[in-house]
Amino acid sequence: xxxAGILIAMAIVSMIVGGCWDRREPEELIAALAIGFDIxxxxxxxVVIQYSNPSTITGAEGGGQxxxxxxxxxxxxxxFWTYSAKGRTPFEAIRNLAPEVTRLTTLSHIQILLISEKxxxxxxxxxxxxxxxxxxxxxxxxxxxVEGDLKHCLDMDLPLEIIPATGLARLFRxxxxxxxxxxxxxxxxxxxLLGRPGQEVTITRLQVLGESGDQxxxxxxxxxxxxxxxxxxxxxxxxxxxxxxxxxxxxSRGWNWIMGKVRxxxxxxxxxxxxxxxxxxxxxxxxxxxxxIKGKDISxxxxxxxxxxxxxxxxxxxxxxxxxxxxxxxxxxxxxxxSKDVREKTExxxxxxxxxxxxxxxxxxxxYRKHPKVWKDWAGDNWGEIFENIEVEIDIETKISRPGxxxxxxxHH
Amino acid sequence: MSGVCREVLINEMKRLLDIISSIxxxxxxxxxxxxxxxxxxxxxxxxxxxxxxxxxxxENLRIFKLFSGPSPDIxxxxxxxxxxxxxxxxxxxxxxxDTALIEGLIGTLSxxxxxxxxxxxxxxxxxxxxxxxxxxxxKAKEAETFTDMWQGLINGNTAIIFDGMAxxxxxxxxxxxxxxxxxxxxxxVIRGAREGFxxxxxxxxxxxxxxxxxxxxxxxxxxxxxxxxxxxxxxxIKGLAGEELISEVYRRINSIEMDAVIESGNIExxxxxxxxxxxxxxxxxxxxxxxxxxxxxxxxxxxxDGTPFVMVVPMNFPMLLQAPDDYYEKVPIGxxxxxxxxxxxxxxxxxxxxxxxxxTFHHELIxxxxxxxxxxxxxxxxxxxxxxxxxMELVFEFLREAGVRxxxxxxxxxxxxxxLVLGEAAMRAGLVSAPVVIIVSFTxxxxxxxxxxxxxxxxxxxxxxxxxxxxxxxxxxxxFGLLVMLVLLSGLRSFGYPFLSxxxxxxxxxxxxxxxxxxxxxxxxxxxxxxxxxxxxxxRGQEPRPDKQNEGRNxxxxxxKDENPRKDK
Numbered sequence: 009x010x011x012a013g014i015l016i017a018m019a020i021v022s023m024i025v026g027g028c029w030d031r032r033e034p035e036e037l038i039a040a041l042a043i044g045f046d047i048x049x050x051x052x053x054x055v056v057i058q059y060s061n062p063s064t065i066t067g068a069e070g071g072g073q074x075x076x077x078x079x080x081x082x083x084x085x086x087x088f089w090t091y092s093a094k095g096r097t098p099f100e101a102i103r104n105l106a107p108e109v110t111r112l113t114t115l116s117h118i119q120i121l122l123i124s125e126k127x128x129x130x131x132x133x134x135x136x137x138x139x140x141x142x143x144x145x146x147x148x149x150x151x152x153x154v155e156g157d158l159k160h161c162l163d164m165d166l167p168l169e170i171i172p173a174t175g176l177a178r179l180f181r182x183x184x185x186x187x188x189x190x191x192x193x194x195x196x197x198x199x200x201l202l203g204r205p206g207q208e209v210t211i212t213r214l215q216v217l218g219e220s221g222d223q224x225x226x227x228x229x230x231x232x233x234x235x236x237x238x239x240x241x242x243x244x245x246x247x248x249x250x251x252x253x254x255x256x257x258x259x260s261r262g263w264n265w266i267m268g269k270v271r272x273x274x275x276x277x278x279x280x281x282x283x284x285x286x287x288x289x290x291x292x293x294x295x296x297x298x299x300x301i302k303g304k305d306i307s308x309x310x311x312x313x314x315x316x317x318x319x320x321x322x323x324x325x326x327x328x329x330x331x332x333x334x335x336x337x338x339x340x341x342x343x344x345x346x347s348k349d350v351r352e353k354t355e356x357x358x359x360x361x362x363x364x365x366x367x368x369x370x371x372x373x374x375x376y377r378k379h380p381k382v383w384k385d386w387a388g389d390n391w392g393e394i395f396e397n398i399e400v401e402i403d404i405e406t407k408i409s410r411p412g413x414x415x416x417x418x419x420h421h
Numbered sequence: 422m423s424g425v426c427r428e429v430l431i432n433e434m435k436r437l438l439d440i441i442s443s444i445x446x447x448x449x450x451x452x453x454x455x456x457x458x459x460x461x462x463x464x465x466x467x468x469x470x471x472x473x474x475x476x477x478x479x480e481n482l483r484i485f486k487l488f489s490g491p492s493p494d495i496x497x498x499x500x501x502x503x504x505x506x507x508x509x510x511x512x513x514x515x516x517x518x519d520t521a522l523i524e525g526l527i528g529t530l531s532x533x534x535x536x537x538x539x540x541x542x543x544x545x546x547x548x549x550x551x552x553x554x555x556x557x558x559x560k561a562k563e564a565e566t567f568t569d570m571w572q573g574l575i576n577g578n579t580a581i582i583f584d585g586m587a588x589x590x591x592x593x594x595x596x597x598x599x600x601x602x603x604x605x606x607x608x609x610v611i612r613g614a615r616e617g618f619x620x621x622x623x624x625x626x627x628x629x630x631x632x633x634x635x636x637x638x639x640x641x642x643x644x645x646x647x648x649x650x651x652x653x654x655x656x657x658i659k660g661l662a663g664e665e666l667i668s669e670v671y672r673r674i675n676s677i678e679m680d681a682v683i684e685s686g687n688i689e690x691x692x693x694x695x696x697x698x699x700x701x702x703x704x705x706x707x708x709x710x711x712x713x714x715x716x717x718x719x720x721x722x723x724x725x726d727g728t729p730f731v732m733v734v735p736m737n738f739p740m741l742l743q744a745p746d747d748y749y750e751k752v753p754i755g756x757x758x759x760x761x762x763x764x765x766x767x768x769x770x771x772x773x774x775x776x777x778x779x780x781t782f783h784h785e786l787i788x789x790x791x792x793x794x795x796x797x798x799x800x801x802x803x804x805x806x807x808x809x810x811x812x813m814e815l816v817f818e819f820l821r822e823a824g825v826r827x828x829x830x831x832x833x834x835x836x837x838x839x840x841l842v843l844g845e846a847a848m849r850a851g852l853v854s855a856p857v858v859i860i861v862s863f864t865x866x867x868x869x870x871x872x873x874x875x876x877x878x879x880x881x882x883x884x885x886x887x888x889x890x891x892x893x894x895x896x897x898x899x900x901f902g903l904l905v906m907l908v909l910l911s912g913l914r915s916f917g918y919p920f921l922s923x924x925x926x927x928x929x930x931x932x933x934x935x936x937x938x939x940x941x942x943x944x945x946x947x948x949x950x951x952x953x954x955x956x957x958x959x960x961r962g963q964e965p966r967p968d969k970q971n972e973g974r975n976x977x978x979x980x981x982k983d984e985n986p987r988k989d990k
Contacts, residue, residue, distance in 0.1 A: 031892075035801075037784060062797045064797075116785030
């Protein structure tokens with residue numbers, strides 16, 4: 009063989025050997041859009057996977073160019089299907105789905121990972137391991153802990169949405185994080201936090217609101233407005249891989265304040281002398297956490313900076329009263345109310361975390377990073393106890409940065 | 422069977438005998454060998470080449486009759502010159518020559534240079550006398566052989582033969598026949614000259630001269646094709662184009678030996694560097710302004726008679742994606758359009774292949790919502806995506822080819838059939854998914870942005886390779902294909918100049934006119950490789966700016982009073 013021939017042969021072989029593997033036509037595959045993990049009383053993992061019904065996608069949104077005639081034939085077809093299977097490990101459970109599903113499942117398009125409360129309390133270690141090792145599962149997925157029936161959560165009709173999975177993902181990606189009401193973040197971030205000394209994980213809490221059997225069935229919307237089947241409601245606090253308790257809305261708001269993650273949200277300041285409530289809309293926040301070490305005593309200095317603009321004044325008698333936001337006294341009063349609210353939420357969150365013995369704020373991690381010697385010598389070993397009794401000095405600076413141009417509401421004098 | 426064989430043999434032997442006798446015969450009476458009807462073209466040519474003009478007019482005319490045959494469009498007019506009544510013949514080819522000019526020539530022949538009858542001695546003088554004093558013609562050449570004479574005749578000139586002189590006088594009487602100058606159909610511009618080349622090489626040279634008036638625009642003419650005898654002219658700016666390049670062009674053109682040149686493509690085939698390259702290695706255009714600007718960069722252009730397509734060498738890759746408008750539009754717009762074209766060109770090559778690769782191998786790369794859509798669209802389509810895309814591209818190529826071949830009036834019918842029947846019906850029947858139709862149409866539109874047609878064809882061919890690569894090996898295959906393409910491209914050369922010139926080898930200074938263009942005042946140097954002999958095009962620092970002398974003075978444009986004294990200075 010001439011050298012040129014060898015070269016060509018090498019090129020061809022390297023192409024075939026290195027080439028992409030497993031050619032699949034799109035219709036042979038079915039993309040899983042949501043995955044839920046549960047554990048039953050016998051310790052078997054129960055996996056729930058939601059698929060979209062591909063043929064209804066174009067028809068359901070009314071566009072359906074070209075091939076819509078064949079696709080939208082039955083208007084009542086379901087837009088999604090949910091399957092579940094059991095196994096001794098999470099992966100076996102996923103593989104056990106195969107005999108029931110007519111197409112090959114791809115897991116790379118999963119939008120949301122749901123973990124049942126039971127499994128969360130049992131420990132999410134196996135799920136983390138699966139997510140780290142599996143090729144198709146993406147750790148950048150949105151993760152939630154479900155309070156209530158996981159299967160029902162994936163089998164319901166979500167108003168405004170065709171497929172619950174994408175709807176839920178959107179709920180977390182856009183709405184919930186914009187309202188700063190949860191401890192948001194990708195599953196990857198949780199995995200990273202798990203490995204950090206002195207920091208515990210929080211995962212968003214999804215509450216399933218009551219069973220309403222009549223909502224099951226077809227994928228089309230009901231004529232009446234059914235009450236929403238799920239809601240985002242605070243978060244869950246973990247200690248290690250195990251969940252130890254829930255955080256309610258106020259507590260998770262407090263957590264967000266401490267982490268400097270508050271972005272948007274209403275804030276109510278009652279003004280008794282005016283018989284009204286003034287609503288502030290948050291614009292942003294920042295927090296600086298510094299561990300202070302004096303001998304064997306560790307305390308935390310917490311500086312929170314928060315910003316908001318004036319949204320409205322709600323008079324309790326339904327009247328419009330003149331108010332001048334240019335008046336420094338009024339602004340000072342608002343700022344005081346604002347600061348008080350932030351302090352309250354922060355303290356609630358701190359108290360709850362201490363109660364659960366879960367350092368979800370990562371104070372320990374700060375000590376670990378900034379005072380590695382202290383951490384190594386004595387603080388690391390019994391951080392749980394230290395955290396329980398830790399003193400936090402809270403310093404809050406609030407600002408009404410945009411009082412607006414309306415100095416008095418638009419009434420005719 | 423054997424009878425037929427014998428007949429063929431006898432015929433062949435007869436033919437051989439004829440040839441031998443004709444050659445022998447021609448020694449005694451030259452040209453008479455041509456009488457033989459059995460001569461092959463090469464044999465005829467061999468004899469014709471030998472023939473030279475004789476002193477006797479009768480003999481000349483007899484030989485000429487044999488030389489050019491009894492064609493009625495070759496007109497021989499015999500007359501007697503002046504009062505001396507020297508026998509003269511005027512020969513021209515009908516319609517190639519201008520009759521009015523020939524009539525003028527005949528007029529000059531009626532004047533008598535000598536009053537007395539002319540003897541043998543004077544005949545030579547008649548010729549000289551006539552040529553130097555009486556002839557009214559802008560060009561006059563002497564021909565001593567029939568081949569030379571024919572050369573003149575076929576270009577529309579007129580030959581005058583005097584009795585007693587073994588020479589013909591070739592006088593300029595060309596008639597201009599051919600198409601009028603129009604806007605080239607394949608290279609239209611929004612802003613820019615509307616003139617394009619025509620089929621007549623001399624007109625084309627004149628058109629270039631009109632725009633490039635320097636005496637240093639040199640033209641060298643070759644005649645190629647022993648049957649078509651086509652004029653091939655090489656044009657360059659002396660002192661700007663590299664001497665090695667010029668001599669290389671000469672060498673390659675001189676070494677061509679063929680019977681016919683129908684179009685410049687025939688010559689391109691003979692002179693290009695790599696016959697297996699898909700991309701053109703010789704630039705061709707119908708636009709005069711493009712040729713002029715390329716000559717100004719130190720390139721050499723080759724004009725072939727009989728085609729409006731002029732070739733320019735050396736060529737490089739960016740030239741194919743530069744449109745003349747880029748230089749005539751404002752800089753930001755011109756640059757944007759050019760970048761757009763690069764993107765579109767890339768898309769037209771790899772988009773269908775990439776689509777196939779991603780959808781069959783890399784589902785996880787597609788955004789979820791899009792994947793759901795694509796899956797839904799693909800639902801029920803019985804073919805694999807590769808096949809689908811390949812077939813649709815093929816159908817599109819059919820359509821495009823049909824559109825080119827069909828008369829313009831029917832062309833619209835093809836469009837309707839193509840768009841409605843193939844696109845819509847195939848989709849409705851569920852044979853093709855909608856995204857594939859979108860991809861194919863998008864690719865088609867993208868490929869139309871390429872300003873050089875020949876380049877577009879190359880892209881069309883490569884696209885199919887990429888579809889297969891994408892279908893077999895996924896994005897890896899696309900990557901591999903791109904790599905191989907790049908390697909092959911960077912190995913190409915056009916007349917010794919690297920094809921990927923400012924990119925590989927990297928010449929940063931030439932990037933001013935690659936993906937974008939800079940302002941004319943900033944574009945002060947010629948391309949480094951091609952125009953390296955005289956790199957500086959113009960003076961630096963000519964950007965428009967306020968008059969420095971009067972800076973700071975309180976002057977406004979409207980203030981006419983202040984401006985006048987300054988002008989007087």
